[in-house]
Amino acid sequence: MKTFSDDNFETLKAGTRDLLAAIGDDPARDGLLETPDRVAKAYAEIFASTGQTHFDNYKLFPTDQDTDMVVVSGIPFYSMCEHHLLPFKGRVSVGYVPDGEIIGLSKIPRLVDWAARRPSVQENLTALISSELERITHPKGVAVLVEAEHMCMEMRGINQPGTITRTSLYKGSLKTDALLRQEFSLRGSLK
Numbered sequence: 555m556k557t558f559s560d561d562n563f564e565t566l567k568a569g570t571r572d573l574l575a576a577i578g579d580d581p582a583r584d585g586l587l588e589t590p591d592r593v594a595k596a597y598a599e600i601f602a603s604t605g606q607t608h609f610d611n612y613k614l615f616p617t618d619q620d621t622d623m624v625v626v627s628g629i630p631f632y633s634m635c636e637h638h639l640l641p642f643k644g645r646v647s648v649g650y651v652p653d654g655e656i657i658g659l660s661k662i663p664r665l666v667d668w669a670a671r672r673p674s675v676q677e678n679l680t681a682l683i684s685s686e687l688e689r690i691t692h693p694k695g696v697a698v699l700v701e702a703e704h705m706c707m708e709m710r711g712i713n714q715p716g717t718i719t720r721t722s723l724y725k726g727s728l729k730t731d732a733l734l735r736q737e738f739s740l741r742g743s744l745k
Contacts, residue, residue, distance in 0.1 A: 556602045558594065566594040600634060603671040609686045611668070612661040617652055623695075623734060625649040625741040626662045635706045636673035644702030644718075647742030650687055651694040651727050651734065662687070676702050680721040688725060695727030695734065701744045 567590035574581040627647035
């Protein structure tokens with residue numbers, strides 16, 4: 555969880571009160587009295603990775619195995635659209651072809667969670683997961699598939715509940731080797 559300075563915490567609370575008043579509600583009514591404090595605490599969790607440029611909660615292990623690919627699929631995530639500050643949620647599949655080192659399997663979902671805890675768009679979230687895994691493991695190839703539902707499409711605008719957006723990014727051997735890419739598509743499928 556992010557720790558806001560006292561000034562930032564108070565700014566978030568005041569901004570929440572101002573927002574409530576601006577939409578025509580009364581921030582002093584019983585049901586909203588504690589809302590500014592709750593929002594500030596929630597944002598500390600939701601935006602915990604904002605301002606962090608690199609994921610650093612990992613350990614690498616040497617391997618002499620000739621593993622074709624490591625795939626972790628169906629990783630749930632929640633994030634906030636940077637255009638509307640409305641949530642989007644979904645699942646991620648990550649695959650990589652090791653080159654002498656592997657990352658602990660539990661660190662891949664932690665990497666996804668780290669990447670998601672900031673205002674973003676799905677395309678940038680996909681790229682951030684890929685680039686950090688590539689930076690950390692120096693693999694022969696990496697693939698990331700993200701599937702999400704966006705509240706900015708469901709609650710406003712086109713009002714289309716259940717619409718799914720898929721983004722993918724392939725690098726190295728997973729971009730150039732059609733058979734590896736096909737294997738990732740099968741093993742990393744979010745269906």
